[in-house]
Amino acid sequence: MKQLFTLLTLGLLCGNAAFAAFTPPCTLAIDSPDAFAQWTTANPNGDDYTFEYASDGTTGYALYTQNKNGAANDWLITPAITLAAGKSYKITYSVQNKSTYSSDKQDFTVYAAQSAEVTALTTKVFSVTGLQKSTVPVEKTANFTATASGDYYFGLNLTSKSYMGDFAVYSVKVEELVAHPGAAKDLTITAAPEGALKAVLTWTWPTVTDLGGTLTSVSGAYIYRGTTRLFTVNDESKIGTFADPTATPAALPPGQTRL
Numbered sequence: 001m002k003q004l005f006t007l008l009t010l011g012l013l014c015g016n017a018a019f020a021a022f023t024p025p026c027t028l029a030i031d032s033p034d035a036f037a038q039w040t041t042a043n044p045n046g047d048d049y050t051f052e053y054a055s056d057g058t059t060g061y062a063l064y065t066q067n068k069n070g071a072a073n074d075w076l077i078t079p080a081i082t083l084a085a086g087k088s089y090k091i092t093y094s095v096q097n098k099s100t101y102s103s104d105k106q107d108f109t110v111y112a113a114q115s116a117e118v119t120a121l122t123t124k125v126f127s128v129t130g131l132q133k134s135t136v137p138v139e140k141t142a143n144f145t146a147t148a149s150g151d152y153y154f155g156l157n158l159t160s161k162s163y164m165g166d167f168a169v170y171s172v173k174v175e176e177l178v179a180h181p182g183a184a185k186d187l188t189i190t191a192a193p194e195g196a197l198k199a200v201l202t203w204t205w206p207t208v209t210d211l212g213g214t215l216t217s218v219s220g221a222y223i224y225r226g227t228t229r230l231f232t233v234n235d236e237s238k239i240g241t242f243a244d245p246t247a248t249p250a251a252l253p254p255g256q257t258r259l
Helices: 002-017
Strands: 026-029 040-042 051-055 060-064 074-077 081-083 088-097 106-113 123-131 138-145 150-158 167-176 185-191 199-204 220-224 238-243 255-258
Touching: 051 074, 088 106, 088 123, 123 138, 150 167
Parallel strands: none
Antiparallel strands: 026 167, 040 074, 051 060, 060 167, 074 150, 081 150, 088 138, 088 167, 106 123, 106 150, 185 199, 199 255, 220 238
């Protein structure tokens, strides 16, 4: 009896190790029954239709077989993915409307949470309405910024109307996006006093990135000049640099320089 208990304990430990969190960049492909087993499915409407593993002989995927009598309300939730606070990520779903009729449309919304429970998945990442049939998978993407460090889960909630054909999910890819400083604000240009052929520029430094995350440091600004609103930003139009390699948005006074 003691030997049997030891073997069971080891088996549980090995099983948990197979479900370790993913770290970007990563692709969570549903290419085998074992891979599908790491995902979570939920069927809140309690009908007989939900996501199951399927394969066409060469490629595996999670398949929702159409309900001809009722609308879908089914979830496919990723394994844990470890994200860092303040960083932004590109989320790419590879999906397919496998119907044979162009009139059939698929609707779904992707949510994020730090729990795999359906009730926790309330942060909307993106929605797709009216996905038409295709002979190959298509990619649907959106950006997501983590508000806290830790494990996240992305849940796809399929809400297609009845008799809309089968729907497949092949994979989810998560890639970290490189953030850049957001735009400076409150730019003003004032002619220098006493007829000097110069101008005084003032502005407010950005505090967020172009991806919506918190900007923790900024080393300065390039200044460009053009004769129209559509001028090209390049080395020829650059007329000055305002640099402070030790600056942070919170510590900097309003930017000011004379040109």
